[in-house]
Amino acid sequence: MEGHQRNLYLYDRFNARVAGVSRDQVATLEFWAKDLGLTFPLFSNPIGHLGIWFGALRQGYPMFNRTTVIIDKWGVIRYMRDGSPDYHEILRVLKQLHGEEAGR
Amino acid sequence: MKCRWIHLGWLVLALLVLGGCALPAPPAPHQSALRADGEALVWQDEFRFVPPPAPWQLIDLNEDDYSVAYMKLCRESSPCQSTLAYAEEPFGYSLDFVERQEEFFRRFLWASRVVFAPARLEKTEVLGGEGLIAITEGVEPVLGHKVHAKVVFARRGERVVGFYFTQWRSAEAAYDLRDEQDFLNFIESFRYLRPSFYELL
Numbered sequence: 001m002e003g004h005q006r007n008l009y010l011y012d013r014f015n016a017r018v019a020g021v022s023r024d025q026v027a028t029l030e031f032w033a034k035d036l037g038l039t040f041p042l043f044s045n046p047i048g049h050l051g052i053w054f055g056a057l058r059q060g061y062p063m064f065n066r067t068t069v070i071i072d073k074w075g076v077i078r079y080m081r082d083g084s085p086d087y088h089e090i091l092r093v094l095k096q097l098h099g100e101e102a103g104r
Numbered sequence: 105m106k107c108r109w110i111h112l113g114w115l116v117l118a119l120l121v122l123g124g125c126a127l128p129a130p131p132a133p134h135q136s137a138l139r140a141d142g143e144a145l146v147w148q149d150e151f152r153f154v155p156p157p158a159p160w161q162l163i164d165l166n167e168d169d170y171s172v173a174y175m176k177l178c179r180e181s182s183p184c185q186s187t188l189a190y191a192e193e194p195f196g197y198s199l200d201f202v203e204r205q206e207e208f209f210r211r212f213l214w215a216s217r218v219v220f221a222p223a224r225l226e227k228t229e230v231l232g233g234e235g236l237i238a239i240t241e242g243v244e245p246v247l248g249h250k251v252h253a254k255v256v257f258a259r260r261g262e263r264v265v266g267f268y269f270t271q272w273r274s275a276e277a278a279y280d281l282r283d284e285q286d287f288l289n290f291i292e293s294f295r296y297l298r299p300s301f302y303e304l305l
Contacts, residue, residue, distance in 0.1 A: 001118070002195070002197070003193070004116070004118060005197045006193065006196075006197045008197070010302075010305070011116065014114065015114060016114035016115065016116055017114070017115055017116070018115070018116040018117075018118065019115065019116075019117055019118070020118045021117060021118070037196075037197065037207060037210070054117075066118075067118075068116065068117070068118055069116070069117040069118075070114055070115070070116050070117070071114070071115045071117060072114055072115075073114070078114075085118065088301050090116060091305055092305075094114055094116070095305060097114055098114070
């Protein structure tokens with residue numbers, strides 16, 4: 001999450017926004033965001049349906065697997081990766097998508 | 105095609121794991137990432153530096169909060185150690201040095217439960233450009249430990265990078281800041297060998 005916060009100015013350049021989704025309660029996320037100094041939205045999804053949609057919720061496991069998803073403005077998933085975010089890869093993908101957008 | 109959310113653009117959605125679980129950090133470079141180049145070392149063809157002399161030892165703790173770090177132990181007190189490091193992504197977010205050092209000390213050594221005094225700031229020139237030196241002391245009140253910290257913030261392209269020096273002592277012991285000269289020599293010898301990922305983005 002700190003990596004995303006550090007790259008917010010680059011996401012702006014590529015016309016991208018970042019949001020986090022977690023199964024934790026709102027109060028937990030508020031505390032966590034304040035403690036880390038995060039300024040982007042964090043969504044509380046205790047039921048976990050978002051994780052189910054993105055395949056980030058393993059059967060019998062209470063938390064989401066870490067997953068990064070890039071969705072375009074038409075709602076199409078353009079990138080998905082499990083595990084720790086690869087910030088360089090994310091920026092390369094956003095740059096490519098932004099270039100495609102500029103070329104339309 | 106006209107889009108519905110013209111203002112939104114791309115969305116990076118990060119599904120998180122919270123709830124007190126430690127996350128696996130990306131593996132830090134091992135010593136194999138370093139190669140000798142005369143008296144200097146080269147790290148992944150990114151930067152070159154002259155390592156501090158023995159008894160400084162390279163640290164490889166699979167941490168991801170520094171790129172390369174050295175530690176020196178002593179026996180005069182407990183704890184008794186100095187650390188110097190270079191970090192490509194120092195704690196914090198701001199591209200402004202003063203704001204960054206405030207953010208930095210909120211996270212630096214947090215696992216050691218250190219309470220830092222406000223840092224004394226000095227402008228400097230480092231890596232051929234502007235920099236900021238932040239000097240402070242942290243106290244761990246329960247164990248009675250203290251740490252002297254000197255952090256030099258510099259730039260690689262537009263990004264902020266950091267050089268750290270810490271020295272741990274027990275509350276009643278005096279610091280021995282002669283080790284700081286090795287830190288300054290480390291910075292003095294430090295050179296980038298190519299533009300960073302962010303400069304090429």
